[in-house]
Amino acid sequence: MPTPTGVGSDELRRVNLRAILQTVHTHGPTTRAVLTKQLGLNRSTIGGLTGELQSLGLVTEQTAVVGGRGRPSHLVVPCEDNVVVAVDVGVDRIAVALVGLGGQVLAGRNRGHQRGEHDVDHVVESVAQMVEETLAASSHSRCLGIGCAVPGAVRASDGLVRFAPNLGWYDEPFTELLAERLQRPVSTGNDANLGVLAEHVRGAAVGFSEAVYLSASVGIGGGFLVGGRPLTGVSGYAGEVGHMQVDSLGPTCRCGAVGCWETKVGENVLLRHAGRLPGGGPPAVAEVIEAARASDSRARTAVEEVAEWTGIGIRAIVNLFNPEVVVLGGCLAQVWRAAEPAVLDSFERSSLLSPRADTLIRPAGLGDDSPLLGAAELAFAPVLDRPQAVSRAG
């Protein structure tokens, strides 16, 4: 018999270090006893591995008495001195967060774009300043990288933003520019793709391997997990849900086509239906929803209208993907909370009952921070994958 390609001891060590680091990063402080059981390794092996992670500065060990009796077990704690800076470039604002290994948000700041500031050089400079301020204000010793979420299609190979119509970006080398400006590693992903990742790790999609995250602000983003893996498509552009034509008589979309889903659903659509000025973002949407509750009939009609189109789009996606869970973010979560029956009514306006019976619909577990926290996960990914390669510097 031939020998199959072997797993060498170096590779095995990497895989085991990774398993431990991912466990404590995802689930928080974990006893060696639990790690031993979970990983199916023996106690002394676990001790050797956690010792190595400790010497790499990635975890600390504390002595803890667990369960009140029995001998104390070492508690393996992710070391928050290792941080990443997560960035969410929205249409209205830039959000930045300092996130420690283990997923804790340690600090954050938001800044609105000025009018016309979507110019990529402006955005790169704003982001760079916010990242620098965030790191300067922090006492954490090692920055592992910068992760960015953008509302557009990002080329997987190099982080080029291929198109982000709501920022007016086409083929912008945002990632490269920011990495040069900061002299730090930068990774960029589509906001909704990062949203589904974060919701899967820490939010409303934990435990589901067939999951959809849909989030609307000005446009609509979609992120998908298929068999537990992110749906990327061949170049990383998959998940563009906003440009399904749903209404042949609908308005012309920024993309040039007519009646796209995102011309029927989103913050500004809702605001316009309610007779208000567009551009107010989530607070303005919340005001309309409050007015609808307080019997403002125009506001109520606007909410119901957007809820109906929300359900129509979700129906298409559920029929295509047969997911376990659809997680709603941004304006879709606001509309869902305000008008769940209206969303369900149009969602269920079809006799294709089966995928629907399988599917939970729920608002994001991480509020509006799913893309931001997904960007943090993107920045942590290289170290989580290869703990030994962590740089000693910061």
Next chain:
Amino acid sequence: MPTPTGVGSDELRRVNLRAILQTVHTHGPTTRAVLTKQLGLNRSTIGGLTGELQSLGLVTEQTAVVGGRGRPSHLVVPCEDNVVVAVDVGVDRIAVALVGLGGQVLAGRNRGHQRGEHDVDHVVESVAQMVEETLAASSHSRCLGIGCAVPGAVRASDGLVRFAPNLGWYDEPFTELLAERLQRPVSTGNDANLGVLAEHVRGAAVGFSEAVYLSASVGIGGGFLVGGRPLTGVSGYAGEVGHMQVDSLGPTCRCGAVGCWETKVGENVLLRHAGRLPGGGPPAVAEVIEAARASDSRARTAVEEVAEWTGIGIRAIVNLFNPEVVVLGGCLAQVWRAAEPAVLDSFERSSLLSPRADTLIRPAGLGDDSPLLGAAELAFAPVLDRPQAVSRAG
């Protein structure tokens, strides 16, 4: 260091037998020399494995001189005495084929449904008789199973047809009924899911791991490969492309909703637009296309109209999946061949250029037989996966 979970020698043998059998099934007769190279095993190991497959009756070995010089190499040939019966239950007709290991179609028959014969007991009886006739007329010694394609959502766990609106089936235990009637193993899948599988193995999607198969007859079916694996969703119902709402003012669909894609695209839609009676199937569609070529302006408008809606649906799907290839079957292939520019015109009516640039659109490589040949692959799958478990009987 701990020992990782080992691959035992039995399992290793199964994996290697599988690799050889799948290679010859997919690529046809293959020399031991090529197998040796491709599988990275040594010559004597390959000899032992092909010997075992021979004793299982799954391959034969022939002596061949390859390339004109050098010593002769044994040619490993899939043994066509092993057959499956593939069944495609369409809305208009039932197609049955006898397919040998290696993928050769050895015999086939078609039968139209009588009006009202969509009743599941009728269909089971028709299929059973066609299968029995096919096997009775064949001299092949071992039937490995029956694979069926149906135009509906099939529950992965037991082959229950959860809904097939164009047959009027809801929760029909078609698979169980047919297996009981024939006293043979029966597997059933969605026709388009099987279509993409067949196109991936032997058709227009060979070599593409991000692939879409879209086929229209009365309804539209969609089958998807994501990362080389079939998109199933949590229960096997994924890929229902026909019920995306594309036209808010469109006609009411069989599913109960309004303006679904399949109310705008399909055989009967085209026939009605052209002023003809629905129900004539592909030959009637071919007549309309021929009339359009011969300057029948009503026919031409009908073809252009369906071509436009075809492009609108493909655009949504390409934006969602960012595939390498979209393979068109049935009426969509006919329309594509007749009016490719009109399809592309509406497909490209949007500035989301990137996924499009990645995507080939082409007609099915297997004509209208993709679902039928995919059903054959479904029936071969258990033996291809576990050659040693092949039953000695037939």
